[in-house]
Every structure is written in C-alpha cells, then in structure tokens.
Amino acid sequence: MVSSSSVRLALVALVTFLVGLASARPTVPRVPHSSRSTPEIPSEDPFYQPPAGYESEEPGTILRQRTITVAFLGLIPDPVEAYQLLYRTTAINGSAIATVTTIFKPTNPKTDRFVSFQTAYDSSATICDPSYNYQLGAAQTDIISSAEQLLLQVYLLLGYIVVSPDYEGPEAAFTPGRLAGMGVLDSMRAVSNFNTLGLSSSTPMIVGTGYSGGAIATGWAASLHPTYAPDLDIKGWAHGGTPANLTGTFMFIDDTLFSGFLPPGVVGLSSSTAYGAEMNPILDSVLTTKGRSVLEAARTNCAVGDILNFAEQSILSTSVQTLGEDLIYDATVQSVMKKNTMGVNEDETPTAPVFMYHASQDEIIPYANASALYDAWCGYGADVKFTTYGNGGHATTELIGLPAAVSFIQSAFAGNTSTGCSSNSELTSLLNPIALGSELEPILVKLIEILDILGTSDSNLENDLELLLDVISW
Numbered sequence: 001m002v003s004s005s006s007v008r009l010a011l012v013a014l015v016t017f018l019v020g021l022a023s024a025r026p027t028v029p030r031v032p033h034s035s036r037s038t039p040e041i042p043s044e045d046p047f048y049q050p051p052a053g054y055e056s057e058e059p060g061t062i063l064r065q066r067t068i069t070v071a072f073l074g075l076i077p078d079p080v081e082a083y084q085l086l087y088r089t090t091a092i093n094g095s096a097i098a099t100v101t102t103i104f105k106p107t108n109p110k111t112d113r114f115v116s117f118q119t120a121y122d123s124s125a126t127i128c129d130p131s132y133n134y135q136l137g138a139a140q141t142d143i144i145s146s147a148e149q150l151l152l153q154v155y156l157l158l159g160y161i162v163v164s165p166d167y168e169g170p171e172a173a174f175t176p177g178r179l180a181g182m183g184v185l186d187s188m189r190a191v192s193n194f195n196t197l198g199l200s201s202s203t204p205m206i207v208g209t210g211y212s213g214g215a216i217a218t219g220w221a222a223s224l225h226p227t228y229a230p231d232l233d234i235k236g237w238a239h240g241g242t243p244a245n246l247t248g249t250f251m252f253i254d255d256t257l258f259s260g261f262l263p264p265g266v267v268g269l270s271s272s273t274a275y276g277a278e279m280n281p282i283l284d285s286v287l288t289t290k291g292r293s294v295l296e297a298a299r300t301n302c303a304v305g306d307i308l309n310f311a312e313q314s315i316l317s318t319s320v321q322t323l324g325e326d327l328i329y330d331a332t333v334q335s336v337m338k339k340n341t342m343g344v345n346e347d348e349t350p351t352a353p354v355f356m357y358h359a360s361q362d363e364i365i366p367y368a369n370a371s372a373l374y375d376a377w378c379g380y381g382a383d384v385k386f387t388t389y390g391n392g393g394h395a396t397t398e399l400i401g402l403p404a405a406v407s408f409i410q411s412a413f414a415g416n417t418s419t420g421c422s423s424n425s426e427l428t429s430l431l432n433p434i435a436l437g438s439e440l441e442p443i444l445v446k447l448i449e450i451l452d453i454l455g456t457s458d459s460n461l462e463n464d465l466e467l468l469l470d471v472i473s474w
Contacts, residue, residue: 039135042100042126047086048170050098054088059182060189060229061088063098065196070104071136073146080156081105083197084131087190089169090182091273100131101165101187103197106156111200113235113413114161116188118210118217119148121303124174124264124271128302129166142302148214151398154406161199163191167217174213174268175246176275177340181220184208185229192232207236207409211398212365215239219342219373222350236412237350238405240357241365241394244373246340247328252366255314260307261364262315263298275336282332283321291320343376350382353417355408357387359397360425378421386423400426 042048050063057063064086070078083103091097119130121142126132128142140146155162165187166172167180188206191197210218218239225234243249246265253259270279287295297309318324327333338344354377358370367388374386387404389397411417 038137039132042129042132045132047084048098048100048126050086050088054098055096057088057096059088059090059096060186060193062086062190062193063088065194068102068134069136070102070134070149071138072149074133074136074138074140077136078104078149078153080107082134083194085187085190085194087186089186091169092176092179092275093277097169097273099166099169099183099187100129101163101190102131102134103191103194104152104156104162104164105197106159106161108159109161110159111161111198111204113205113207114163114191114199115155115409116184116206116208116221117148117152117155117162117164118167118180118184118208118214118221119145119152119164120211120213120215121145121168121172122174122213122261122264123302123306124168124172124267124298125300125302126170126172127300129168129172130164131166134164144213144303148211151402154402155409158406158410161197163187165217168268169273171271171273172268173271173274175216175243175265175340176268176271176273177216177220177246177342178224179274180217181222181224182228184217184221185225185232188232188234189229203231203233205413206232206234207238207412208234209238209405209409211239211401212241212243212394215242218242219244222352222354223342223348226349226351227347234352235415236353236355236409236417238355238408238412240401240405241362241397242342242356242358242370242373243365244342245366245369247334247337248366248369249364250315250337251328253364254316255312256363257311258307258364259313259315260310261303263294263310264301264303264306266315267295267298269336269340275339278332278336282330286321286323286327288318288320288322294320343373343380346380349377349380350384353383353385353408353412353419355385355387355405355417357389357397357401357404359389359392359394361390361392362394362397364394374421374423382421383417383419384421385418386421388423388425390425390427 047064054063062085066084068082068084070082085101086098088096088098121128121130121144130145132138133142133145152162165183167183168174169179169183173179192204208218208221218237219242222237270276270283298306316325321327358367360367374384377384392400
C-alpha cells in the first residue's frame with residue numbers, strides 16, 4: 001500500500017525521472033510506428049486464459065509464453081529482452097489457477113541467478129496488472145507499477161535478470177497474502193524452467209524483494225517457501241514497509257487520506273480465489289447500497305482512483321455496512337484476518353536470510369506490526385536484519401532504503417549475509433548518489449529529486465492529496 005500513488009507523484013515525479021532517463025540508461029532504440037500496437041487488456045487478452053486441462057499440471061508449469069516490448073509509461077522502450085509467461089499456481093483453497101509473470105533480461109546478464117521484484121500494484125482490478133502496464137503502448141492504469149519500474153532498473157544495471165509476477169492472480173485479489181506468496185513462488189518455478197531465457201542452472205539462485213503492497217507478496221513468499229516450494233534455491237528476501245498484520249493496517253488507515261486502499265482490500269479478500277466462500281455470505285448480508293457501490297468501484301479502479309473515491313471515509317461506517325465497528329469482531333472476519341497475519345505459525349518462518357526496513361513514522365503501514373513480525377521470526381530462529389528509519393514517511397523510505405536493500409541482495413547472492421537477528425536505526429533522510437557505485441549514480445540522482453518532491457516525511461505528498469480532494473469536493 002504505497003503512498004506514492006498521488007497525482008503529483010504520478011504527473012511530476014515520473015516526468016522528472018524520465019527527463020534524466022537517457023543519462024541513466026543505455027541509448028533507447030526507437031521503435032518504428034508501424035511495429036507498435038496497443039496491448040489488449042488482461043480481461044480481453046487470450047494470453048491470460050489457461051489452456052484446457054491445465055489443472056492437472058504441477059504448480060509453476062509454463063502454460064503460455066511470448067516475447068514483448070516493455071516500456072516506461074507505455075511510451076519509452078526499455079532496451080532489454082522481455083518475455084511473459086502464463087503459469088499455473090494455486091488458489092487459497094488449493095485449486096489450480098493461472099497468472100502471468102514478466103521477465104526483464106539485460107545485456108550480458110548473470111545467468112545463474114535472478115531477482116524477483118514484487119511491485120506494489122495495490123488494486124483489485126485486472127487492468128492494473130503489472131504485466132499489462134509494463135508493455136509498450138499500454139494505457140498507464142497503474143501508476144505505482146510505472147514508478148517502481150524505474151527502481152527495477154537498478155537491478156538490471158547490476159546485471160540481474162528481473163522477474164515481476166502478477167502475484168494477485170487472475171482476479172487481481174489484493175491483500176490475501178498466502179495467495180500472493182504462492183503466486184511469487186510459482187513464478188520463480190516457471191522462470192527457472194524457461195529454457196529460452198538461457199539460465200545456466202536448472203536451480204538458479206533467487207532473491208525476492210518488494211515494498212509495501214509488494215512486501216505482502218514478498219513476506220508471504222518468504223513464509224511459505226519452506227513448505228510450499230522447498231525446491232527453489234532462494235538466497236534471501238528484502239522487503240520494506242511490510243503490512244505484516246492486515247487487521248492492524250486496516251484499522252490504521254481507516255478514515256484517513258489513505259482509506260481508499262480498504263475497498264480493494266475487501267474485494268481481494270472476498271474473491272473466489274481467496275476467501276470468497278467465507279466472506280461473501282457476510283458481505284451480502286451487511287453491505288448497504290453505498291457499500292456495494294464502493295466495492296464495485298474498487299473492482300474497476302487502480303490505486304489512484306481508489307484513493308480518490310474513498311479518502312477520509314470509514315469501512316466501519318454503518319453507511320457502508322450495517323454492522324459498523326462490530327464487523328471486525330465477527331468470528332469469520334477475524335479468522336480470515338488472522339490467516340493474513342505473518343509470523344503466527346512457526347512452520348511459516350523464512351529459512352533464507354531476511355532484510356526488513358520500515359519508517360518509525362510510517363503513515364500507512366504500522367511500524368509496530370513490522371517490529372512484531374521481526375520479533376516473531378527471530379523467536380522462531382530466522383536470520384533477520386531489521387532497519388528502522390527514524391526520518392521519512394512511507395513513500396520516502398522506499399527510496400531511502402533502496403541502497404541498503406540492494407546491498408543486502410548482493411550479499412545474499414554472495415552468501416555472506418550475517419546470521420542471527422540484528423536491528424539498527426538510521427536517522428538520515430538523504431540519499432547518497434554514489435551509494436551503489438558510479439554506474440548507478442544517474443538513477444540515484446533522480447531518486448533524490450523524487451525525495452525533494454515528496455518532502456520530509458511525505459509532507460508534500462499528503463498536502464497534494466488534501467488539495468486535490470478539496471478541489472474535487474468543490
């Protein structure tokens with residue numbers, strides 16, 4: 001649930017990033033106009049439909065494959081080889097489902113490893129799928145994927161193949177962590193078996209990373225790896241702004257500027273691939289006319305639309321559902337929410353090293369929940385480093401924490417991360433432009449410009465949202 005979905009960040013920060021893109025990337029080839037085509041949206045694209053009989057295939061089986069052109073904002077081609085795979089994964093109830101993963105292969109890649117980058121698309125509409133938004137000519141429906149695609153470039157410039165799965169599955173179910181975790185792990189399996197990619201090992205080394213909504217998928221993939229996909233050679237996990245406890249997150253942002261993330265979360269939890277069998281009977285009995293309208297809008301909007309539609313409103317209001325605050329005490333609702341709390345079960349403890357980072361003043365994802373997850377995993381014997389950023393907010397910490405996350409990923413691949421648990425605090429809100437080496441300096445300079453736009457502790461971001469809401473109300 002990343003706050004960088006504001007309109008200012010969308011219209012100003014991304015443009016700022018792109019202005020300097022030529023200096024941060026190799027020369028971008030021009031694509032003849034005649035070769036461009038408008039990608040079909042996922043609901044109308046046959047590629048997303050699994051073939052008959054796919055249910056009998058093993059999780060991670062490749063069902064379809066294609067070559068694509070990826071682009072920034074759908075307009076500026078990214079000079080990498082790119083592929084998409086439709087692969088078989090698993091719903092919450094154990095049934096077979098299929099979703100898509102996108103592969104970015106840089107020039108002269110390291111072929112014995114890859115990075116799985118879980119972007120925070122934070123929506124319950126398939127038109128927001130990153131696999132769609134990454135493509136040349138795609139309408140930019142999900143501005144978060146577009147923004148984070150630029151962070152993804154850091155890993156490409158370091159020579160890593162990068163994989164970005166539609167981990168929410170075929171219904172774009174936002175927030176069900178176990179569904180997302182299995183989607184991530186099966187994407188890794190599919191990529192490992194994709195011969196066209198030219199990997200030098202059938203069991204390549206893998207590190208997974210994600211921030212905010214992407215940390216739901218990353219944290220749960222780390223949790224489920226030991227039991228669901230022990231065949232994968234995962235060397236580490238890096239995630240920040242982690243929504244470790246959905247109940248805590250829901251209550252934290254209800255009736256705030258960011259309460260617009262709640263309706264798509266409810267839609268995601270109640271999807272048929274998640275907990276629809278349990279949740280829908282309750283929702284059907286308590287939703288008001290307004291509540292049904294709110295959830296229906298969340299089925300078609302991406303993050304920006306969701307924020308604007310439901311900002312400063314409460315999902316616990318009786319205008320939305322008749323139970324009011326009693327909804328959170330319903331036994332079924334509590335059961336579902338507990339199933340989406342990381343660190344509850346000892347057998348769901350990461351066996352690969354973990355790097356977690358979080359702002360102590362995070363205004364969207366409660367710091368206390370992330371800290372509690374650190375304590376739980378450490379109590380179960382995991383190897384975890386937890387960094388607290390004392391300055392900055394949710395969006396700024398994704399940028400400030402990037403060098404540390406990248407450094408951890410490099411160490412994880414090298415096999416020299418520390419054992420046991422450790423925690424530290426960082427008070428800086430600055431980003432060193434050469435923190436990752438001179439070859440990445442242009443990208444980090446652009447990140448610094450983004451930090452200037454966001455302001456201290458995301459202050460400019462929140463002011464812009466307030467202003468935009470006032471304009472809409474007027």
